[in-house]
Amino acid sequence: MMAAEYFTYTGGDVTRIRIHESLTVIPRRAFYGRRNIEEVICDADVETIELWAFAFCTSLRRVIMPGVKVVSDGAFCGCEALTDVQCSELEIIGLMAFRHCKSLTSINLPSAKIIGGTVFKYCTALTDVKFGNKLERIERCAFIGCRSLRRITLPLKDSMITDDNIFTGCANLEHVDLAGGIHETVAALQLEEWKNDLNEEIDSINQILPTARAGGDLYNDVGEKAIVIRTWIRAVLRKIIHYKAQHHRLLADAATTLEFVSLPKDIVIENVLPFLELPSYTFEVEGWEGEGEM
Known part of the structure; x- marks a missing residue:
């Protein structure tokens, strides 16, 4: 029994497990189907949870994995009681990793890059999901059947929504928040009309998304939710790029004016212009080489 590597058995049913600091990997199927486990706490040195390691641990309620970067395919699939997942360093989540976690209501994934x-x-109780700026890709059917999902936080990345069926069946998905500091960036724009226009574009998703069809069948009716979000991201990015260019033109004009009134150029560059620059906001757009910073 592989689970003996991770705890000292003293008789009776084991309900709480602490993964020792000497381990960096929890092997595949290590605790598969152990129905009595309620809590798992990983040492910060544990980095990988392999395939199906905790699948169908139907009493598992809480998982603390502060250093885990990879959760492999099916690792927590069928953990129907799971409600608390703490994983601040998690970067890659494999296929079906949390599938059928029917009690999970929210999850925060600030370091996530790849969502398989x-x-x-069918995480049917899931209402709120938060991603950070590191998110690169959400793959097919990632949230299919999450009928309670209402709110999701995403970064502005054009290539992130990879398939039209990502939110199929998410009938209650009505609100998208943007990760990062874009609102600070908008507030720093020089003209009020620019701020208003960009804020209206950002806020438009929350008027459009509630009316977009969720779809019902994976193959015949994938719905419109993912399409609407992808289209909106591109529209916001276009306006960001446009106003960034306008802002830089104003900066150039300001620099010329300051030099004209005999302010030394090095003073202008080092002490004046930085106060007019926009706060940094990293984004990606199709056709844009690399990352731009606004």
Whole structure:
């Protein structure tokens, strides 16, 4: 029994497990189907949870994995009681990793980069998901059947929504928040009309998304939610790029004016212009080489 590597058995049913600091990997199927486990706490040195390691641990309620970077395919699939997942360093989540976690209501994934296919499929109690600026890709059917999902936080990345079926069946998905400091950036724009226009574009998703069809069948009716979000991201990015260019033109004009009134150029560059620059906001857009900073 592989689970003996991770705890000292003293008789009776084991309900709480602490993964020792000497381990960096929890092997595949290590605790598969152990129905009595309620809590798992990983040492910060544990970095990888392999395939199906905790799948169908139907009493598992809490998982603390502060150093884990990779959760492999099916790792927590079928953990129907799971409600608390703490994973601040998690970067890659494999196929079906949290599929059928029917009690999970929210999850915060600030370091996530890759969200595999069907990761949260049929997590029917899930209402709120937060991603950070590191998110690169959400793959097919990731949230299919999450009928309670209402709110999701995403970065502005054009290539992130990879498939039209990502939010199929998410009938209650009505609100998208943007990760990062874009609102600070908008507030720093020089003209009020620019701020208003960009804020209206950002806020428009929350008027459009509630009316977009969720779809019902994976193959025949994937719905419009993912399409609407992808289209909105591109529209916001276009306006950001446009106003960034306008802002830089104003900066150039300001620099010329200051030099004209005999302010030394080095003073202008080092002490004046930085106060007019926009706060940094990293984004990606199709056709844009690399990352731009606004």
